[in-house]
Amino acid sequence: MKQSDISHLNPNPDMDEVFTMIHALKSTLSHLGILSPLKKARYELNEAKWKTKLKLKRVAMAYGLAKWKPLIPEQKYARICNQIIDELQQNGHKFGDHLEFGVSRGTSLATMRHSLKKANLGHIRSIGFDSFKGMPAGSEEEGWDKGAFASTEGATKSYLEKQGVDLSNVHLVKGWFNETCNDDTIQKYGMNKASIVMIDCDIYSATCEVLNFIEPLLAETSVLIFDDWGWRSDINEIGQKEAFEEFIDKHPEFTASPRPTYLDQARIFLMKRAQQ
Ligand SMILES: C[S@@+](CC[C@H](N)C(=O)[O-])C[C@H]1O[C@@H](n2cnc3c(N)ncnc32)[C@H](O)[C@@H]1O
Incomplete structure (x- = not known):
């Protein structure tokens, strides 16, 4: 045509x-x-x-001006928090602090606070460490954007209050782990024993810093929670799994027994420190 x-x-x-x-x-x-x-x-x-x-x-x-999507599954995590606390209580554990590395908006921290309160352990302290600026520079090499998950300290506190968390036993330590995980912080908060430690900072480097810091604080029995276990292994990159394996190699005085978890990507260990 x-x-x-x-x-x-x-x-x-x-x-x-x-x-x-x-x-x-x-x-x-x-x-x-x-x-x-x-x-x-x-x-x-x-x-x-x-x-x-x-x-x-x-x-x-x-700053809390846009909708926040929780970073952990609250209900599943709550069930696991209850189980962990229950097991420790059943074994007559004398509770030290609950520590959290990677607080962000505070979903996991609020959840653990509710479980502690439910178990009549509301007097136990929760000490949460975070930059409150999101992931550090260099995280890009480990799969996360710099600044990801940022929540300001103010926005986190107001979220915790809205969740009904009594802040009198919650301390937020603001700063990069390599600046806050030190003796000054231990002295400032009189830290001497950690019973439950949640490590949710995603990357290998930060996890190593945290593990070195908490090692002397771990009670005879304690529970370690890793939120981002092995998520880089399938692409041959190292992450929390490798950081913990190195830690256990360096500290054979610890035994780590896996416990049920709240996500495939998370791991929970009941830690026992052998008596010297
Ligand atoms: C996935 S988010 C934590 C989520 C939180 N547990 C929740 O329930 O919402 C990871 C957090 O780790 C913090 N973070 C990662 N590396 C850090 C470092 N080296 N120093 C301080 N904070 C760090 C980030 O600021 C971020 O808030």
């Missing part, structure tokens, strides 16, 4: 002219060698727009 035969089907014949002009313009730009740079600039602009949007969303979430 000839072009002239179908021309009556085009509802807007003026468009042909526009397409011809666009084509001519593109050819000219290409001829002048500026079509590719223009395309690249448009791509970069879109990328910058997308990144800015993501950053704004993160800031809004960090």
Whole structure:
């Protein structure tokens, strides 16, 4: 069929002219060698727009101005918290602190507080460590964006209060682990015994820092919870699993017995320290 035969089907014949002009313009730009740079600039602009949007969303979430999606399954975690506490109580455990590394908005911390209260252990302290700025620089190499999961200390406190958590036995230690996991903090809070330790900081490097810090604090019996076990193993990267294996190799005085968990990606161990 000839072009002239179908021309009556085009509802807007003026468009042909526009397409011809666009084509001519593109050819000219290409001829002048500026079509590719223009395309690249448009791509970069879109990328910058997308990144800015993501950053704004993160800031809004960090300050509690945008909807927060819980980072752990609350009900399943609550069931496990109850079980852990129950087992320790059944064995006549004398409770020390509950420590948490990676508090973010505070879902896991609030959940553990509720379980402690339910078991008449509301007087036990929870000490939560977090940058309150999200994941550290360099996390990109370990699979997370810098700043991911950021929640400000204020937003976290107000979330905990809204969840009905009594803050009098909750202490939040703000800062990077390599600045806060030290003797000054131990002295400041008079820390001498940890019974339950939740390590939810996702990455190998931070997990190593935490394990070295808590080692002298671990009671004769304690429970360690890892939220991000082996999630990098399938791509041959190291993570919490490897950090813990190294820790156990370095400290043969500990035995670690697995306990039921709340997620496939999490691990829980009942730790026993051999008497010297
Ligand atoms: C997955 S989030 C924790 C989620 C939290 N347990 C909950 O229930 O919502 C991980 C947290 O670890 C913190 N974090 C990771 N590495 C850290 C480091 N080296 N120093 C301080 N905080 C760190 C981040 O700020 C982030 O809030």
